[in-house]
Amino acid sequence: MTRGPIRLDVAVGYAIPRKGLPSAVSFRKWSAAALAGRIREADLAIRVVGTKEGRALNRHYRGRDYATNVLSFPAELPDGLPPGVRMPLLGDLVICAPVVAREAREQKKPLAAHYAHLTVHGVLHLLGWDHGDDREAEAMEQLEREILAGLGIDDPYLPGPD
Template sequence: MTKGPSRLDVAVGYAVPRKGIPAAPSFRRWVAAALAGRIREADLAIRVVGTREGRALNRHYRGRDYATNVLSFPADVPEGLPEGVHLPLLGDLVICAPVVAREARQQGKQPAAHYAHLTVHGTLHLLGWNHEDPREAECMEQLEREILAGLGIADPYLDA
């Protein structure tokens, strides 16, 4: 695996009880794997939420009235920063714990592996990857498979 970012700050906040949810170092490792060889410095935040907050955010920002597994909010880097000022803010991820738990059960996956996949998936969105058309989706999914394989996690798209 390619070396990860030289400076990575991942803030993890839990808006739900932490039972069954990975600890911050796991999220940091998954983000680092997604960024390896792609970006040298990054700051991002991950917030693990419940269904109510996940649904409200999805409704407000995407116009979809249901809680989804992961939402990505890329940072809008302010224009006109003084020369030499570097702001490595990548953005925020919101992961809905009840949705992740339900999907992991339904898909017969280990919850930690599903959290890893969604963290990698969301991080790639922060980098500008997309799955709006079939070709983009195929490229993004292949990249996710490679990153997760480097972490020892099976192909998340098998039997999905």
């Protein structure tokens, strides 16, 4: 765990009209909460896209022909960095707005809370967290619950109200 303030640069791009979407300030707040105590400095980019782009990226990078809610692209260099060079680049997130909106409706969850959850989830992936097996999934989900609770957001894994 690192202590002290984080130096964070979050670039947010909107590939679709911004009406009804979270602000860049919100995405930065959610990202900072996920990174707090885990990293001292980070640069990351978040791109909010429509279904067509989300589907194309998921198909190209994951071989799945549908749009998904969030894609994480960690910044990795094949040979690492030269000695003494520091690079705070964490990676990129792509969030598909129509999928997020549909899921929030289906799960009867506030839209902003679902965006917060997916942003935290994606940032944790950029830090190397995964959910490839039950043990990893439970650990990652518990961390997400704790981070979101710190933001005043209910457990995202509980069913929404009926």
